[in-house]
Amino acid sequence: MKHFTSIEDVDDPQQLIQQVVDLKQNPTSSSVGRQKTVGLIFFNPSLRTRLSTQKAAQNLGMDVIVLNISKDSWKVEFEDGTVMDGISQEHIKDTVKVISSYCDILAVRSFATLRDREKDYGEQVLNNFIEHSSVPVISMESATLHPLQSLTDMATIADIGIKKPKVVLSWTPHPKPLPQAVANSFLQWLPAIEADITITHPQGYELAESFADGFMQTYDQEEAFKDANVIYAKNWSSYTDYGATPNVNGTWTITPEKMALTNQAEFMHCLPIRRNVVASDEVIDHSIVYQQAKNREYAAQAVLQNLLENL
C-alpha cells in the first residue's frame, strides 16, 4: 500500500479488515513506528479522527505533529499559476513539500466545499497532497471519501458476527448541508464484506451512480428497514443539485418504532450525531456507536502499520 485514500489503494481489503478485527481482540503493540513521525493536517474540525489516529500512532511508537491548517497556519492557495496578490499567502505545493519533509507519513482532512461538484469530485486538495508529498498520504476524510471511517465500519459489521447481514444505508435529516463522503465511502467498502445492501433516501438525494449503482435503492425507508441487521444512518446533501437540500416528505428521523421494523438491527453512525434529528436519544443510547468510534483507533493502527512496513 503506497497511500490510503480509497479502497482502491488497498491490495487486499478483506485482509486489512481482518487485521482491524484482530487488533481489537489483541491490540499487541508493534514498535514499527519508532523514530517515525506522522503529520495530521486538518482543514476541518475533528474529534474521533484526530484522537484515534494520534492514539494509533502512539501505540506504534510514532511521534505525532498536528496542524489545524485553517486556523493556525497561512491561508493556502490551491489554483496553479495564480498571481498571489490576494488573501492567500502560501501555495499548496509549497505547503505540502515543506510539511512532508518533516514527516514519514502525512494525513489530511479536507471536506467538500459543496459549491463546485467538479472540483470536489476532482479531489483537488487530496490530489495536491498526493502529488507534492514526498511521503505516503492518508485521507482523514476528503471531499468524496472517508476510508478510515469505512474500514472501521466494515470491521465493526464483521464483528457483529452475522453471516451475510442485511445492511441498510439510510439518509436522515440534518439542519445543514453535509458532504456525501461518508455514504460514498461506505458503499465503496461494503462489497469487501459479504452483505445484502439497501440504500434508502428521499427523492433528490440520489448518490453518484459510480457509488450507488448495483445496490437496491428505495424511497421507502420503512420498507428498507424490514429484516435489516444493521442500520447505518447518515445525512448527505444533494449530489444532482449539488450541495442543495431539497424539501423532504415524511419524517426520516430514526426512532425506536422504525428500529422495531428491523430484525433487531444494530444502529451505526460515524458521529458526531445531532440527537433527536438524525435519530432519537433512545436509538443512540442503545446502539453500538461507541464501539464503532473505538474501532477507529484499530483501523488507523492497521493502516499506519501497513504503510510503515512498506516505507
Ligand SMILES: NCCC[C@H](NC(=O)CCC(=O)O)C(=O)O
Ligand atoms: N467525520 C464524520 C462526519 C463529518 C461531517 N459531518 C459534519 O460536518 C457534521 C457537522 C454538524 O453536525 O454540523 C460529514 O458529514 O462529512
Ligand SMILES: NC(=O)OP(=O)(O)O
Ligand atoms: N467520524 C469522524 O470522522 O469523526 P470526527 O469528524 O470527529 O473526526
